[in-house]
Amino acid sequence: MEVSYKNIKVIGFDADDTLWVNETYFRDAEEAFAKLLSQFETPNKIDQELFKMEMENLPVYGYGVKGFILSMVEMALELSNNTVSNLTIAKILAIGKDMINKPVELLDGVEEVLKTFSKDYRLILVTKGDLLDQERKLEKSGLINYFHHIEVLSDKKEANYSKLLKHLDIKPSEFLMIGNSLKSDVLPLINIGAEAIHIPFHTTWAHEEVTVNKQDNKTFATVSSLRDTIQLIA
Structure with missing residues (x-):
């Protein structure tokens, strides 16, 4: 079944291995x-x-x-x-x-995608990890001005996303999350009534892997690169 993004007003982006190498x-x-x-x-x-x-x-x-x-x-x-x-x-x-101290290595097409979507959508960054380290990487990336809001979560579960969307007054039906992890960036959003796009990274931490049966009856798009989302959402 084809996914429609016509109701989307806010797009959330994961950071590590979605915007830059981690x-x-x-x-x-x-x-x-x-x-x-x-x-x-x-x-x-x-x-x-x-x-x-x-x-x-x-x-x-x-x-x-x-x-x-x-x-x-x-x-x-x-x-x-x-x-x-x-x-x-x-x-x-x-x-x-x-x-x-590693340099921040942006993935292919990141700035093009953010520049394109920022014209029609409100963009937020939703990541997890160490606050200081994530702030440092975001500052080094040169991408900070594209985002209306930046959130570093302790975890990325349904409750975390629901609390964030409520705080930002965003309806789940109007929110789209883009990220590399099925476990953290896709399935929790689908489960709370939002949309999600999966962009697999060539290396995945074992903790973020999910088995196929956990994806049953879940409707979301998978693309090979961040740049592919432009044509998908347009």
Whole structure:
């Protein structure tokens, strides 16, 4: 069934891996961390255990680079039975700081899309993660002036979106969300009566993956690039 966007007045955009590169840097950091701890375990096992640690720590640290850094430090202590050296801890912190200081690499067509849609729609940025880090990336991106509102959520569940739309006096039927994550940017919006467009990124964090059966009876569009949304919505 074809989706209609004729009632849309506000378009929300995810940030990480929708407007700019993010997950790639986490994968690079995971690889560097595995090499650093290679004397204690195999790279595959280290990746698995680090992911488990991240999931355990999410309720405490939330999303973002800083929580990831703390999980790496905790994982290093656990893998080494608390024998890891101060030098190795310092190198882990350096991996994290390198992630934070990465340049903001915009994805193809981002500014063209924002410039096009800003003429006819109110645009908002809806992301999650560490507030300071997301503010830094947005400032570096040069995109801040396209958005009427910027929201950094602790999580992206139905309740979070419903609260945000109510706060901004936006009817779900008049809201469209565009993002790379089915779990965070698409399905919660469909479930509250809004619209969503999925733009898959080539790398997806395991925590954001959903199985096919969870998408049953969900109507949303999927496009290969952000630029494709111009023709879809026009």
